Amino acid sequence: MTPGRVESLARFWQERIPFNRGCGFIVTRWDDDGVRMEVDDSVALSNGAGSMHGGVVATLIDTVANAAAIPLDDWTADSQIVTVSMTVHYTGPARGHLVADAACTRRGRSLTSVAVHVHDADGALVAHGIVVVKLSVGAVPDLT
Numbered sequence: 001m002t003p004g005r006v007e008s009l010a011r012f013w014q015e016r017i018p019f020n021r022g023c024g025f026i027v028t029r030w031d032d033d034g035v036r037m038e039v040d041d042s043v044a045l046s047n048g049a050g051s052m053h054g055g056v057v058a059t060l061i062d063t064v065a066n067a068a069a070i071p072l073d074d075w076t077a078d079s080q081i082v083t084v085s086m087t088v089h090y091t092g093p094a095r096g097h098l099v100a101d102a103a104c105t106r107r108g109r110s111l112t113s114v115a116v117h118v119h120d121a122d123g124a125l126v127a128h129g130i131v132v133v134k135l136s137v138g139a140v141p142d143l144t
Contacts, residue, residue: 006030013037013067020063023056027067034103035068041096052094057118057127060100061088065114065131068102080136084111088129097121102131110134 010027013020023045029036039045039052039060047053066081099119106113111134118127 009067009070013063019059023059025060025063028099030067034101035064036102037064037067037100039098039100041094041098050093050095052098054088054090054094057090057094057098058086058088058129060098061102061116061118061127061129062086062131064100064102065116065129066133068104068114068116069112069131069133069135071107071135071137082134082136084132084134086129086131088127090127092120092124092126094118094126095120098126105130110136 010030013027014025015021023039024042025037025039027035028038037060039056041052045052045056062083065086066083070079070081097120099121100116101119102114102116104112105115111132114131114133116129116131117125118129120126
């Protein structure tokens with residue numbers, strides 16, 4: 001895996017997926033061990049009760065899991081990834097800056113399981129999830 005490839009994938013995930021861009025998800029780590037995405041709370045992402053909306057937290061879990069599931073060296077522009085199932089457990093209010101770490105727990109032929117942990121700026125666990133995704137890797141290597 002080359003740094004240029006990782007940068008291209010991170011840029012695509014942050015900038016070319018409109019919903020991710022709208023939420024402000026930022027990729028801060030992407031390597032063979034997994035992916036880290038971060039987001040700052042804002043009024044637009046709030047639930048009205050002083051914390052980030054649970055749907056945004058679930059979307060962060062889904063998004064970082066999908067990124068962590070892709071095989072970096074085989075991922076191509078015509079590859080597809082689809083969430084098959086997702087379980088989210090909320091463990092506390094999601095306030096301020098959130099950090100989501102995702103790592104694959106099992107890779108099958110087409111299904112991959114990913115564990116995600118979301119912490120706040122103080123390091124408190126605010127949510128965790130298990131996401132199963134279906135991968136369909138294409139044959140044309142082009143991410144530009």
